[in-house]
Amino acid sequence: RVVAVIMVGGPTKGTRFRPLSLNIPKPLFPLAGQPMVHHPISACKKIPNLAQIYLIGFYEEREFAIYVSSISNELRIPVRYLKEDKPHGSAGGLYNFRDLLMEDSPSHIFLLNCDVCCSFPLPEMLEAHRRYGGMGTILVSKVSAETASEFGELVADPETNELLHYTEKPETFVSDRINCGVYVFTPDIFNAIQGVSTQRKDRANLRRVSSFEALQPVNRSLPTDFVRLDQDILTPLAGKKQLYTYETMDFWEQIKTPGMSLKCSGLYLAQYSSTSPHLLASGDGSKTATISGDVYIHPSAKVHPTAKIGPNVSISANARIGAGARLISCIILDDVEIKENAVVIHAIVGWKSSIGRWSRVQGVGDYNTKLGITILGESVAVEDEVVVINSIVLPNKTLNVSVQEEILL
Numbered sequence: 001r002v003v004a005v006i007m008v009g010g011p012t013k014g015t016r017f018r019p020l021s022l023n024i025p026k027p028l029f030p031l032a033g034q035p036m037v038h039h040p041i042s043a044c045k046k047i048p049n050l051a052q053i054y055l056i057g058f059y060e061e062r063e064f065a066i067y068v069s070s071i072s073n074e075l076r077i078p079v080r081y082l083k084e085d086k087p088h089g090s091a092g093g094l095y096n097f098r099d100l101l102m103e104d105s106p107s108h109i110f111l112l113n114c115d116v117c118c119s120f121p122l123p124e125m126l127e128a129h130r131r132y133g134g135m136g137t138i139l140v141s142k143v144s145a146e147t148a149s150e151f152g153e154l155v156a157d158p159e160t161n162e163l164l165h166y167t168e169k170p171e172t173f174v175s176d177r178i179n180c181g182v183y184v185f186t187p188d189i190f191n192a193i194q195g196v197s198t199q200r201k202d203r204a205n206l207r208r209v210s211s212f213e214a215l216q217p218v219n220r221s222l223p224t225d226f227v228r229l230d231q232d233i234l235t236p237l238a239g240k241k242q243l244y245t246y247e248t249m250d251f252w253e254q255i256k257t258p259g260m261s262l263k264c265s266g267l268y269l270a271q272y273s274s275t276s277p278h279l280l281a282s283g284d285g286s287k288t289a290t291i292s293g294d295v296y297i298h299p300s301a302k303v304h305p306t307a308k309i310g311p312n313v314s315i316s317a318n319a320r321i322g323a324g325a326r327l328i329s330c331i332i333l334d335d336v337e338i339k340e341n342a343v344v345i346h347a348i349v350g351w352k353s354s355i356g357r358w359s360r361v362q363g364v365g366d367y368n369t370k371l372g373i374t375i376l377g378e379s380v381a382v383e384d385e386v387v388v389i390n391s392i393v394l395p396n397k398t399l400n401v402s403v404q405e406e407i408l409l
């Protein structure tokens, strides 16, 4: 049997995701009409002999309760949220719940970061992992040399795929192969994490009784039960024939900012055309709007037949899109109203916001820069004929004059 764990983190980690994380935990923010965490969860469904899926995080339990029970019913597989009392780090969080995770006596444990967007080739990883015969296999992707330093960089043996060298976010270039934040382990991973924790305790004790402290100042502030998977486990175990790599040639992105969530929403929409075409709006028939490219429209949303939508648009529950409106590359959240002839391009429009007649809400479409898309927080009102370009508007604002390159608090 196999169990899967998705690390969802907690509220302190989501600050780069503001203002969208003011309303909703980042893992529940919708990409292609489904919560971010839905995409790895539904990928887990393809793992043979999967017994359970656990989400581990330090958000309040109630924020995940409804989602977890509805997704369990939908996929007919138990999904549970396990709340840490404080952050333990990516490996420490796993270790904290080892007894529970081992209840099903799994032979393998998948570990997935929730803020990555990819095709999650999990069955293929498991097969490769069994062939390699190590303790863990890491999903790897090739990125441009300029961006590699934002991730864990690694070197693998081209013949055996063994992980030979691992450095987390290095200052000088090591490799354009990076850690995708998706792993499969045998239960031996728990011994490895315990080893790090014990070593920390020993050092702490030693410090107390000697002047050893002066020699070992680096890890002083880390609590003994805080263990990071990358620095504390992958780096020391590289080159010891315990860790292996599996390279994906498919898309892979990390979702730390609203701009990247818009990009990833588009990647998941594109994936729907092969995995779940029924979720894509077809635009057939005279009563529906003109649809171009990949578009998701929630069944409760009302879209006027003269509106033109797409590509990369996802429209959430109860949104109303008026006559002649034009939407390109955007996420429209619940209960938004877009009035006649308004234009929304490269933007995220927050819950209950409204955009007036002939208004434009627009970004340049650079997903990597802070003001590369326009973001309206919850309940923002853009009045008629107002233009909002490359700006971030915090919740509950009314805009009656046009703005450009501004952050409106």
Ligand code: GDD
Binding pocket: 007, 008, 009, 010, 013, 056, 057, 058, 084, 086, 087, 088, 089, 090, 093, 112, 113, 114, 115, 116, 150, 151, 152, 153, 168, 169, 178, 179, 180, 181, 230, 254
């Ligand atoms: N439950 C829990 N508790 N989750 C945590 C904790 C914790 O204490 N700390 C981090 N996480 C979750 C985050 O929500 C995220 O999903 C994942 O663990 C990794 O987060 P970080 O440890 O902050 O690392 P990162 O996202 O900057 O980078 C990691 O992932 C990259 C791939 O996206 C590293 O492993 C990189 O090497 C890797 O390239």
